[in-house]
Amino acid sequence: MIRNRLGSMVAALILFGLTIVLMGPLTQKVVGLFWLRPGVTQTIGGSQTPVSFQGMILQKKALELPDVLPVYGSSEFTAVSEFNPSIFFEGKPTGFAPFLVGRGGTQDLIHALNLGALGGSLKDKKIAVILSAQWFTPEGISPAYFQQNFSPLQAYRMIFNASLSAERKNQLAKRLLEFPGAFVETPTLQALLAQESQDSRKASLRGLLLETKGRVEMAAYEAQDALKTIDYSRLISARSASINASITAPPLAPWLELKEQAGKQGKAMTQNNRFGILAEYFSANIQPRFEENRNSAAQSGFYPSPEYEDLELLLNILQDTGARPLFIIVPVNGAWYDYTGFPLQERKGYYLRAEKMIKDQGFQVANFGDHEYDTYFLQDTMHLGWKGWVSINETLDRFYHEGFQG
Numbered sequence: 135m136i137r138n139r140l141g142s143m144v145a146a147l148i149l150f151g152l153t154i155v156l157m158g159p160l161t162q163k164v165v166g167l168f169w170l171r172p173g174v175t176q177t178i179g180g181s182q183t184p185v186s187f188q189g190m191i192l193q194k195k196a197l198e199l200p201d202v203l204p205v206y207g208s209s210e211f212t213a214v215s216e217f218n219p220s221i222f223f224e225g226k227p228t229g230f231a232p233f234l235v236g237r238g239g240t241q242d243l244i245h246a247l248n249l250g251a252l253g254g255s256l257k258d259k260k261i262a263v264i265l266s267a268q269w270f271t272p273e274g275i276s277p278a279y280f281q282q283n284f285s286p287l288q289a290y291r292m293i294f295n296a297s298l299s300a301e302r303k304n305q306l307a308k309r310l311l312e313f314p315g316a317f318v319e320t321p322t323l324q325a326l327l328a329q330e331s332q333d334s335r336k337a338s339l340r341g342l343l344l345e346t347k348g349r350v351e352m353a354a355y356e357a358q359d360a361l362k363t364i365d366y367s368r369l370i371s372a373r374s375a376s377i378n379a380s381i382t383a384p385p386l387a388p389w390l391e392l393k394e395q396a397g398k399q400g401k402a403m404t405q406n407n408r409f410g411i412l413a414e415y416f417s418a419n420i421q422p423r424f425e426e427n428r429n430s431a432a433q434s435g436f437y438p439s440p441e442y443e444d445l446e447l448l449l450n451i452l453q454d455t456g457a458r459p460l461f462i463i464v465p466v467n468g469a470w471y472d473y474t475g476f477p478l479q480e481r482k483g484y485y486l487r488a489e490k491m492i493k494d495q496g497f498q499v500a501n502f503g504d505h506e507y508d509t510y511f512l513q514d515t516m517h518l519g520w521k522g523w524v525s526i527n528e529t530l531d532r533f534y535h536e537g538f539q540g
Contacts, residue, residue: 162195165360165363166195169368170191170192175195179204180231185359185363185366187283188287189287191359201226205232206236206249206262206264208239210517215520224383227384228386229535231378240279241269244280247289250288260458260534261460270484273440274444277315281313286323286355287355290323290355294345298454304331304332304333308331309443322348396520412513412519432474437487446491453495461497465511467516498539502525510522
């Protein structure tokens with residue numbers, strides 16, 4: 135009697151779990167069909183809203199659309215400039231729109247989780263990933279940055295992603311659990327990650343119950359993702375969507391001419407300093423402590439750092455999913471870093487080390503490390519500026535149309 139009752143309970147749990155599993159893809163299709171009309175996803179891709187980088191529906195839609203190139207990065211996306219890709223490619227002047235995923239603090243671990251959650255959706259898909267040197271500190275990503283960018287939905291989707299290997303789930307779960315503050319409100323998720331982090335485990339009723347509870351919670355997060363996506367899509371006017379629904383912008387000027395324009399604009403906006411730094415930024419953030427910064431970073435470096443292990447994890451996940459990524463290595467401001475005494479060999483070592491890690495996995499990389507002293511390539515000490523964005527945009531355009539190839 136007890137055995138029969140237990141069997142019925144297990145069968146009911148399995149059926150309930152299957153029902154929950156099917157709801158996610160159905161919700162995504164409904165939202166995509168009725169709310170993500172042509173041009174909407176492309177327009178949202180330039181907004182850096184949390185629903186795009188902490189959710190799943192918009193990213194999956196971006197991967198499905200042939201005229202969209204997902205670009206994963208961080209705080210460089212906030213640069214206010216006509217050369218920012220969200221503005222530069224508005225109206226698809228070369229036939230595609232970049233979908234920008236990230237904000238300040240979205241480092242390799244956050245991207246690894248995000249892409250691990252997407253799993254099979256990445257197979258044979260082109261994506262670009264922008265790497266920043268300032269991530270590679272002795273501490274790696276900070277708990278504050280991790281918690282503000284962590285997505286429980288993506289963690290659940292990673293756990294239940296059948297296309298991701300058990301080895302990769304195990305590695306990612308162990309790393310995520312190093313940030314316990316992120317799981318204060320999600321004990322079920324933390325327990326599931328702990329289960330995934332075990333090097334060997336046996337099937338049990340307790341494990342099945344935990345997974346069923348996790349799937350229910352994941353379904354709730356998926357419903358929230360759908361509602362947030364619908365709400366945000368309603369903010370996109372028909373006029374804005376129509377601009378990116380087809381090619382509405384005139385052809386771009388030649389790249390060399392655009393770089394010359396960018397250099398002139400950079401020069402005009404950096405008149406109060408010799409470092410090529412945006413005048414307002416220099417006055418507010420650097421000038422008050424200018425003398426204190428002289429040789430202040432003489433003992434600093436980009437190695438060792440946990441960020442390299444996170445980058446390796448990201449690379450392995452992309453390898454497992456069959457994605458076709460292009461990595462872009464952004465330089466630091468050489469003139470400023472020299473002033474602070476930050477060792478040149480440390481900087482060169484980072485550029486070469488990151489490039490080798492990427493190439494060892496068979497992926498493409500655009501290494502702009504030799505642009506440290508290219509004035510106006512950056513707009514401050516480390517974020518892309520006028521000429522830098524034009525160079526990145528040219529690289530993205532080549533990658534979308536020609537596959538880059540260096």
